[in-house]
Amino acid sequence: MIRARQEVDTTDEATIEDLYKVPGKAELVNGEIVHMSPTGGIPGFAGDIITARLLEYGVQTKSGFAVGDNKAFIVNLPHRKSFSPDVAFHTGKMTARFYEGAPAFAVEVRSEGDYGPAAERKIKAKIQDYFDAGAQVVWDVDVLREGFVRVYRADDPAQPIIYHRGEIAEAEPAVPGWTIAVDDLFYQATENIEE
DSSP, rough: OOEOOOOSSSTOOOHHHHHHHHHHSSEEEETTTEEEOOOOOOHHHHHHHHHHHHHHHHHHHOOOOESSSSSOEEOOOOBBBBESSEEEEEEOOSSSSSSOOOOOEEEEEETSSSSSSHHHHHHHHHHHHHHHHTTTEEEEEEEESEEEEEEEEOOTSSOOEEETTTTTTEEETTTTTTTTEEEHHHHSSSGGOOO
């Protein structure tokens, strides 16, 4: 994740209107536009599978909208004004602009730079921000190293449930009745994968 301000007056804090002008995926945190790197193939595949399954669920239940990568949710926390999750399920209104409020369910899929003590602290802080903004469930998905889906819930964020390969992950109560096999998040044609 590279921190940079682009097309923004550096004497003032950046605003949501500034965020609309920035190309690519970014969030507004601590008054700065925080750019986020493009997603790699393996984590991107996992995010796409989750998005596709949530899209099917949303169409069938008409209970919300699947939201893929590179979308923004506007929130009003003291230090954070937006999120751009890898995947989300939104039960609020659909708009032409950024989504208003936190998604009911947010998914953060780890990329290569999302490991180590500093990255763990950032992930935990962002999960808490999601809950402070009103999200019900947040997934921390690791398809690069340990192969898990860690499910955090707003009512007990200190006690995540961890689902590994061979198990079925869920997002209760944010996405009632929806599940996905953790194995489905892994690209199966291993002969086509380069490290």
